[in-house]
Amino acid sequence: MNDYKRILVTAALPYANGPVHIGHLAGCYLPADIYVRYQRAQKRDIKFVGGSDEHGVPITIRAMKEGITPQQVVDKYHALIKESLEQMNISFDIYSRTSNEVHHKTSQDFFLNLYNKGLFEEKETEQYYDKKAKTFLADRYIIGTCPVCGNPNAYGDQCERCGSSLSPEQLINPRSALSDAVPVKKKTKHWYFPLQNYESWLKEWIIEGHKEWKNNVYGQCKSWLDNGLQRxxxxxxxxxxxxxxxxxxxxxxxxxxxxxPIGYISATKELTAQWADYWCKEDTKLVHFIGKDNIVFHCIIFPAMLKAHGDFVLPDNVPANEFLNIEGDKVSTSRNWAVWVDEYIKDFPGCEDVLRYVLCANAPETKDNDFTWKDFQDRNNSELASIFGNFVNRTFVLMHKLCGGKVPKLHDEIIDDKDKQIIADIKAAKEKVESLIEQYKFRDALFEVIDLSRKGNKYMQEKEPWIVAKSLAETPDAQKSIDNCLHICLQLTANLTVLINPFLPTTAKKMLYMMKVVDKMLDWGNAGSMKLLSVGYTLRAPEILFRKIEDAEIAAQIEKLKGGLVKAEDTSNKQQVASAKEEAKKPEIQNPKPEIVYDDFAKIDLRVGKIITAEKVEKADKLLKLSIDLGFETRTIVSGIALHFKPEDIVGKQVVVVANLTPRKMRGIESNGMILMAEDAGGKLHFVNPEDSVNAGAGVS
Known part of the structure; x- marks a missing residue:
């Protein structure tokens, strides 16, 4: 990082032929925004450019479908996309569009630079032509029957039902999408870029020079280069x-x-008169955030174009993400199988940060991942609300109750080992998050922030200032102990504000308001400090950072998603829609959770326990209160298994317990752990226990 004076970040230009969905956010816009917000907090010179891609066949096809002009299409969807990204707090310095005059001129000048150097090859070929419409047809303008699955409305480049890659020659009974006429072959001249001439240079630049790139990016580039490049x-x-x-x-x-991709250059021209500093000076770090389907264009074709031109810097990194599926199925805009950002914002007002959190925590950084509405609910309720939000709320409530609403003093003379450990954790969190963001590991970086709040909850639970307060009259240092705990918790809260800001900017703003401090606190240099809030400073009352999301809201979204398949119905393609409906009727199978690294798993403390007592929880049909012998202690655990087991039938059974979960109150009972259960296809629960009897407290690995 120290070798660069400035950073230029781009995010892939979305086609302005429809709204953006959450796959777009997870693929490139959210990771780019996290990276940019972090670099801004580091006070580095950084520009973030993007815009709508308003040319190409998808635009004209959308115009045909809607019965309007291509210009009307791009005007409509550019505005919708721009608004959606703004509402999700994607903080572009400029969000432009490729229909702008500056872009047309920049692109034409770029083309002429290569043309005048004699780099293009002029070539005459035969391409499909619509005599009735009097126009050449791009592959997407040719429709016919798929030779693989029989779909009567397959495109000339792909069948969207079975996913097969096609060419127009493979279609059965091909016809023009413009006039329904049978296309014919006709000669036409075009200018070709000799990509094969840059193969040796690309191998040296990528294969030898950028081994630090993500495996999916490096591997795809190597595969293309190994297979040989063509004009x-x-x-x-x-x-x-x-x-x-x-x-x-x-x-x-x-x-x-x-x-x-030249749109990145023209957008920077619109943004600043110093655009050439960001594109032409070698001390610029250029980073492209994209999805995996754009790797070849950003890592091979565009760099070769830049190299041929000769005046521009090359990308330092292209941290492409994989795809995000929806409820176990790949996103399909033609089947309306997507979660649209503009609709999410209407359905969950004020919950933009929740979606940012879930998409980052479940980011497809190394492989395709799956978004499910149940996981969305669980992450909000169990992580954002119950861990992060709970810690902040408890800290503020207790500060107002036990310290007069002011930041208490830290009494050095009674600092103990627990205090020292949490202070060390605060300082270490900054270094961990910083290192992970610089490596484009945003999912792991976010985990470290949430884990710090988890440690804060554990620290507060161990210090129990509400219990200590009951002994104020008898214990001389009781108030000092309370002061130390809440002083540290408040400083931890301030640190969480700095650390969470790149990920959840609206949440950070709320926390700043509660602490009555200005945006200056968000400077990254403040992270790790134990002096962010001044002793004696009065703070505002707490606000709920994250509301609980109810089951009914999730059920409505699942119904909306599956019901959306009906809207995709095309009378000429009923087989495809019928197939989609049948898929939607299939029983839901829980997909594997997102991939974790070994270190994540190693944090979980699994122990064998023995159920000593079991009883129903009053006024709770699903809950049993269990006493479980863990060998080193007996724990109370509340478990939602009452509909599956009678209390008297499970006493004496061995179970596997997650022993290091933060305690949680359920129906007024503090539950200290979780037992592991398996659910079969019929929804019946089964104990996960050792085949042979082992000592209570034995570790599970």
Whole structure:
């Protein structure tokens, strides 16, 4: 990082042919925003640019479907996408669009630079042509029957029912999407970029020079290079796009994947007169955030274009994410199988940070991951509300109750080992989070922030200031002990505000308000400090940071998602929709949780326990209160298994217990752990226990 004077961050340009969904957020916009907010907090010179990709076949196809012009399409969806990203607090310095005049000129100038150097190869080929519409047809304009699955509405490049990659020649009974006419072959001239000429340079630059890139990025690049590169056409026959700036190029436009990445350059030009500092000076760090489907364009084609041009810096890193599936199935906009950002904002007002949290905690950083509404609810209720929010709320409530609403003094003379440990944890958290963000490991970085709040809860539970307060009259140092606990907890809260800001900016703002401090506290240099809040400073009353999300809200979202499949119905494609509906009717199978590293698992303390007593919890049909012998102590654990087991039938059974969970009150009973259960396809619970009897307290590994 010290080798660079400035950083330029880009996030992939979304096609302005529809709204953005949560897969877009998880793929590139959220990780880019986290990285940018962190770098801003570090006071580094950084620009964050993006915009809408408004050219190409997807735009014209959407215009055909909606019966409007391509310009009306991009105007409509650019505004919707821009608003959705703003509402999710994606903090672009500029969010531009490729229909802007500055972009057209920048792209044409780039093309002419390569053309004047004689780098393009002019080539005449035969392509499909619609005689009735009098236009050449891109592959997506050709529709026919899929030879693999029989879908009568497969495109010339892909069947969206079975996912097969196709070419127009493979379609059965091909027809034009414009006029329904049978397409014919016709000669046309285009300009090709000789990508094969840059193969040796790309191998040296990527394979030898960027081994630090993420495995998925490095591996995909190596695969492309190992298979050999071919020339690629950089122009298309179309009336929609950036006109090719040559006298003999009537009816030709620049290939969308030629002009789209140049959009990063033109957006920077719009943003600042010093744009060349960010694009042409070697001490700039250029980082592209993208999804895995864009790797080849950002790591091979665009760098080769930049190298050919000669005036621009090359990307330092391209931290691409994998795909985010929805409820076990891949996102499909044609089937309406998606969670749309604009609809989420309407359905969960004020919960933008919750979605940011869930998408980061479950980010597809190393492999495809799955978003489920149940996981969304569990992460909000069990992690954000019950761990992070609970710690902050308890700290403020007790500070007002036991310290007069002011930051108490830290009494050095009675600091004990527990105090020293949590102070060390606070200081260590900064270094951990910082290192992980710099490595683009945002999921792990977020875990460290939440884990610090978890440690805060444990520390407060061990110090029990509410119990100590009962002995104020008899114990001379009781108030000092309370002061120390709450002073440390308040400083920890201030540190959490700094650390959580890149991830959950709205939550950080709420915490600043509660502490009556300004944005200056969010400077990264403040993290790890135990002097963020001044002794004697009066703080505001606590606000609930995260509300609980109810079962009914989740049920409504699942019903909405599955019901959305009906909206995708096309009378000419009923088989596809019927298949989708059948899939939606299948019983839900819980998918594996997101991938964790060994260190995550090692934090869980699993112990064998023996149930000593079991009794029903009053006014709670599902809960049993269990006394469990762990060998070193007897624990009270409240478990939701009353509908599956009679209390008298489970006494004496051995169980596996998660022994290091933060205590939690359920129906007024403090539960100190969790027993592990397995659920079969019929919903019946089964004990997870050792095959042979072992001593209570034995570890499970």
């Amino acid at each position: 690629r056409a950089m122009t298309r026959d179309s009336s929609w796009g950036i006109k090719v700036p040559l006298p003999d190029a009537e009816g030709k436009v620049l290939y969308v994947w030629f002009d789209a």
